[in-house]
Amino acid sequence: MNLILTIAWTHVRHRARQTLVAIAGVMTGVGFSVMMAAMMEGSQDDFIRTLVDALPHISITDELREPTRQPADTVYKAAEFHGLTPDVRRPGIKNPMATIASLQTWVPGALTPSVQSKAVLRFAGRNLTTSIIGIDPRTEADVSNLATHMKQGTLNSLYRASNAVLLGDRLANKIGARVNSNITLASAEGVSMNATVVGTFHTGFRMTDETTGYVLLKTAQILERQTGIVNEIRVRTRDPMAARLISERIGEQTGYKSISWQEAQEDLLSAITLRNVLMYTIVGAILLVASFGTYNIISTITHEKTRDIAILKSLGFRDQTIRAVFIVEALLVGLVGAVLGWIFGYLLTRGLASLEFKTPFSDNNHLPVLYSVNHYLLATSVALLSSLVAGYFPARSAARLHPVDIIRGAT
Amino acid sequence: MRSTLIEARGVTKVLGGIVPVTLVEDINLAIMPREFIAITGPSGSGKSSLLYLLGLLDLPSGGEVLIEGQSTAVMTEDERAEVRLTRLGFVFQFHFLLPEFSITENVALPMRALGNLPPRAITARAEELLESFGLADHRHKTPDQLSGGQRQRVAVARALANDPPVILADEPTGSLDSASTAQVFGILRDLVALRGKTVVAVTHDLNLASQMHRRIHIVDGRLAKHDEFVGPA
Numbered sequence: 001m002n003l004i005l006t007i008a009w010t011h012v013r014h015r016a017r018q019t020l021v022a023i024a025g026v027m028t029g030v031g032f033s034v035m036m037a038a039m040m041e042g043s044q045d046d047f048i049r050t051l052v053d054a055l056p057h058i059s060i061t062d063e064l065r066e067p068t069r070q071p072a073d074t075v076y077k078a079a080e081f082h083g084l085t086p087d088v089r090r091p092g093i094k095n096p097m098a099t100i101a102s103l104q105t106w107v108p109g110a111l112t113p114s115v116q117s118k119a120v121l122r123f124a125g126r127n128l129t130t131s132i133i134g135i136d137p138r139t140e141a142d143v144s145n146l147a148t149h150m151k152q153g154t155l156n157s158l159y160r161a162s163n164a165v166l167l168g169d170r171l172a173n174k175i176g177a178r179v180n181s182n183i184t185l186a187s188a189e190g191v192s193m194n195a196t197v198v199g200t201f202h203t204g205f206r207m208t209d210e211t212t213g214y215v216l217l218k219t220a221q222i223l224e225r226q227t228g229i230v231n232e233i234r235v236r237t238r239d240p241m242a243a244r245l246i247s248e249r250i251g252e253q254t255g256y257k258s259i260s261w262q263e264a265q266e267d268l269l270s271a272i273t274l275r276n277v278l279m280y281t282i283v284g285a286i287l288l289v290a291s292f293g294t295y296n297i298i299s300t301i302t303h304e305k306t307r308d309i310a311i312l313k314s315l316g317f318r319d320q321t322i323r324a325v326f327i328v329e330a331l332l333v334g335l336v337g338a339v340l341g342w343i344f345g346y347l348l349t350r351g352l353a354s355l356e357f358k359t360p361f362s363d364n365n366h367l368p369v370l371y372s373v374n375h376y377l378l379a380t381s382v383a384l385l386s387s388l389v390a391g392y393f394p395a396r397s398a399a400r401l402h403p404v405d406i407i408r409g410a411t
Numbered sequence: 412m413r414s415t416l417i418e419a420r421g422v423t424k425v426l427g428g429i430v431p432v433t434l435v436e437d438i439n440l441a442i443m444p445r446e447f448i449a450i451t452g453p454s455g456s457g458k459s460s461l462l463y464l465l466g467l468l469d470l471p472s473g474g475e476v477l478i479e480g481q482s483t484a485v486m487t488e489d490e491r492a493e494v495r496l497t498r499l500g501f502v503f504q505f506h507f508l509l510p511e512f513s514i515t516e517n518v519a520l521p522m523r524a525l526g527n528l529p530p531r532a533i534t535a536r537a538e539e540l541l542e543s544f545g546l547a548d549h550r551h552k553t554p555d556q557l558s559g560g561q562r563q564r565v566a567v568a569r570a571l572a573n574d575p576p577v578i579l580a581d582e583p584t585g586s587l588d589s590a591s592t593a594q595v596f597g598i599l600r601d602l603v604a605l606r607g608k609t610v611v612a613v614t615h616d617l618n619l620a621s622q623m624h625r626r627i628h629i630v631d632g633r634l635a636k637h638d639e640f641v642g643p644a
Contacts, residue, residue, distance in 0.1 A: 003523040010511045311507045314468055315521050315569075316496025318489050404469045407503060407581075408459070 004321060007312075008328040011301050022297035023337040026387065029290030030341020030379045033283040035348035037375040039367060040279040042353075044272050046368035051268075053145050054205060055261050056234035057109070057243040060250060062093045063257040096230035099254055107246060109237040110142030113230040115220035121213065122184040123175040130171065131212045132185065134220025143236040146201060146214065152179050153199020158216050163195040165219075168209035169202045185213075187223035195219070284382060290337070291386030295394070298330045302394040309398050310406035319399040326398050330391020331384060338380040345379070346371075414480060416577055416609055417442040417465050421474035424460055424632075434460040436632045437474070444576065447603040448611045449620035452629035458613040459581050461629060465611065466499050466579040467491045496525055500570030504582035506562035508554040514541060514565045515550045521572040540568040544598060560591025567598055571608075578602060580612040584619065592616075 012019045093099060093113075100111050115134030120127050137155035141147040147155050151169055158164045165185070167177060177183055177197050186192040195215070203209055221229050235250070237243050240261070247260035262269060302309075309322055353369045424435040435457045442448060442465070450458045463469040464476060467483055475484040478494055486494070495501075508517045518537035522528055528536065541550050544564040546557075554562050563583060570578050580599065584592040596619055602608040603624075612623070620626050628636035 003520075003526075006516075006523075010509075014511045307507070308509055311509065312520075312524075313492070314466075314495065314501050314503075314507075315524065316492045316494075316499075317524055318492045320489075321524070402469075404463050407463075407468070407507075 004324045004328055007325045008332060011305065011325070012297075012329050012332055015297070015301060015304075018297050018300060019333060022293040022333045023340065025290040025293030026287075026334055026337020026383050027340040027344055029287045030338050030383050031344030031348055033286050033379040033382070034341065034345025034375050035352060036279060036283055036286075037378070038345075038349040038369040038371060039352055040275065041372065041375070042369035043367070044275070045370050047268075047272070050204075051265055052240045052261060054203060054208070055264065056143055057237045057240050058235035058247045058250060058258055058260050059264070060093070060099075060233040060235065060254060060256050060258045062091055062231045091224075092226060092229035092231050093233060093254075093256060096233065100233060103233075103235070103250060103253070107235060107237070107250070108239070108242070109235055109246075110139065111233055111235050112136055112139035112143045113217060114232045114234055115217055115224060115230060116232050117187060117220045117223045119185040119187045119213075119223055121171075121175065122186065123177050123181065126175045128171065128175060129211075130185075132165075132187075132220055132223060133212065133214050134217040134223075135214050136217055140214075143234045145203075149201045149203045151200045151202050155214075157198035158214070160198050161196040163193050163219050164198040164215065165195045166199045166201055166214040167197055168212050169200045170206065170209040171211060171213065172197065172200045174210065185223060187225070189223065189225040191223050191225055193219075193222065283379065287379065287382045287386050290383065291390040294330050294333050294337075294387045295390035297333060298326055298391045299394040301329060302326055302398045305398070306401060306406050309401050310403035313401070313403040314407065322401075323392075323395045323399040326395030327388065327391045330387045330395070333391075334384045334387025337387075338383045341379065341383065342376050345376070414444075415441045415477070416444055416446075416479060417611075418477040418480075419461075419465060419474065420477065422461070422464055422471045422476060423473035424457075424464060424469065425472040433632050435464060435471075435629075438464075438629075438634055440627060440634065440637065442577070442609060442611060444609055445603055445607055446609050446611075446625060447600065447623045448609075449623040449626045450611065450613045450629060451615070451617065451620050451626055452635070454615075456629045457632035458629050460632070461627075462579055462581050462611065462613050466501060467495055468501075496521060497573055498575050498577065500573070500575045500578045502563070502566045502570050502578060502580040502583045504585040506554060506559075506566045508562060508565055508569070510554055513551050513553055514546065514557065514568075517554070517565060518569045518572055521569060525573055537568075537572065540571055541565070544568050558591070559587050560594055563587060563591065563595050564598060567595070567602075571602070571606075575608075577609045577611065580610060582613050582615065584614070584616065592619075596622075 096113050100113060103111055113136060117132040117134065119130055119132045121130040137158050140155055153166065158166065165183070172178065179197055179199060181197045183195050183197060184192060185195050217230070221227055237246055243260035244262045247258045247263065251258035312322060349369050349371065352367055355367060356365045357367060418441045419438045422435060422438045423433070426432040426434060438461060450461060452458045460469065464471050467476065467478070475482050477483065478498055483491060483494065508514065509520070515534065515537045518540055519533045522533040522536065538547065538550055541547055544567065546561060546564060546568070549557060549561065554565065557565065578599070583599065584595050587595060599610050599612060600622070603610050614620055626636070627634065
């Protein structure tokens with residue numbers, strides 16, 4: 001074995017109790033860091049995954065990025081008219097099918113038209129304001145997970161009856177409707193129609209399950225009193241993370257407002273970034289505290305070993321060799337602590353993942369955790385770095401010792 | 412004509428502080444190969460301080476120490492460490508062995524630090540040195556399992572590990588009983604007579620000093636009496 005390693009190993013081995021305490025400190029630090037990272041990143045991933053699954057990756061709506069230019073603005077460079085009725089734009093995306101066909105040539109993913117509408121749902125004397133979404137069952141499954149969330153019926157059940165509707169299970173329960181119940185939908189445009197419940201779905205999101213109903217495109221168009229209207233094209237990209245770039249390109253090509261899921265949830269994603277900063281600060285603090293234990297043991301060994309340092313220096317050991325001995329000791333403590341911390345962290349993560357929690361917002365009863373090698377590597381790197389720093393200062397003091405002072409003191 | 416091994420030229424050591432203390436003052440001396448020299452003097456006279464200065468363990472405040480004709484004043488700490496590792500061997504009053512290591516490992520330490528020999532050769536040489544001092548049966552023991560005399564013999568073996576021409580010994584028999592003293596002194600004498608080493612030993616024991624080639628008597632840090640070099644007995 002290398003001389004430095006031999007001396008370092010002998011020192012830590014002969015101070016087993018102190019060394020074990022220091023190792024336990026690093027182990028605890030690494031273990032809890034790994035667990036925290038797994039929990040924080042797991043919940044973040046789960047959140048993003050749910051978000052990505054629940055929402056279209058890109059939503060192209062009939063809003064324009066730039067406000068509509070009025071005819072007078074087009075004719076004159078500077079115009080001020082009073083009392084003119086502004087040019088009213090017909091809602092909806094122009095030529096939606098042609099737009100979809102054009103986008104399908106290059107967008108990596110699937111597209112589907114939809115109609116967003118609001119209606120009051122009446123059943124058994126109860127009125128509830130509901131989001132009614134007109135969909136095309138043939139392409140809906142390509143852009144959302146609605147098909148997999150069906151509890152009763154299927155997407156194709158919408159073809160079963162005229163004015164068929166799929167309701168969120170909580171909404172159905174709230175009004176007491178079941179499959180085949182006849183309900184009434186009244187839109188803001190003054191259209192009132194009888195509809196038949198042909199199925200229920202459960203996404204796990206309380207808001208969606210309590211306030212949303214799906215109908216055929218045609219039915220929603222009737223509610224909006226506009227035949228052929230499509231006011232949203234939903235896109236599911238193959239790579240959800242590429243949605244932002246694709247969305248920008250779609251916006252440029254169509255002129256319509258195209259919003260990626262990242263843009264739509266920017267506030268939440270910023271909060272996640274902030275949360276990550278917080279997490280890494282806490283992880284760093286935990287490991288920093290653990291490094292005090294390492295500093296303590298190396299300082300103690302250095303203090304106890306002043307005579308040995310003097311002997312080694314009198315024999316002709318160089319300062320850098322002496323320094324290296326104590327730094328290696330600190331790294332040994334850090335490394336062994338980190339390896340044990342991996343096991344401890346893994347067990348803590350497993351334990352945490354097995355705990356059950358009930359939340360009113362989601363059906364997921366277990367804490368989502370993420371097992372990632374990166375967490376272990378990061379915690380180990382920080383543990384080794386803090387051990388290095390913790391060992392460096394006592395090591396430097398040791399190397400600076402003047403052998404004669406100690407030899408004189410000893411004799 | 413033999414070249415000087417160690418030479419002190421006007422060596423002075425003053426400890427700084429509110430009241431500066433002069434440990435060694437204006438010492439001039441030359442140590443030749445195969446000499447057996449005693450540095451004597453009363454307690455606190457500066458004997459050990461002079462030895463540390465000659466052994467490059469301490470830096471003089473004035474003057475200079477030359478090792479084999481080379482000035483050490485301009486050497487870096489690493490260069491001085493290299494000289495200590497290869498040209499000088501130390502034996503202290505207390506054995507100063509590393510307690511956690513076996514005596515073989517202790518003897519091997521300077522050789523491992525130098526790194527000129529493969530591990531097996533280092534162990535073989537360490538065991539050979541221990542055997543030559545009658546410690547072959549104890550080679551796996553740690554220092555606390557040995558008597559004072561045995562530990563001091565291990566310390567001498569360690570000083571010889573890298574085969575330096577000079578052994579500097581600070582009261583090597585100071586903490587030993589009379590039997591062990593005779594044994595260790597005999598070993599030091601044999602180093603000169605049989606192995607051709609130079610031994611410079613600080614001692615209180617005038618009887619032992621009288622058996623050496625030369626005596627350097629220090630009083631209040633100054634050279635009080637200085638035998639001329641007469642050559643090995």
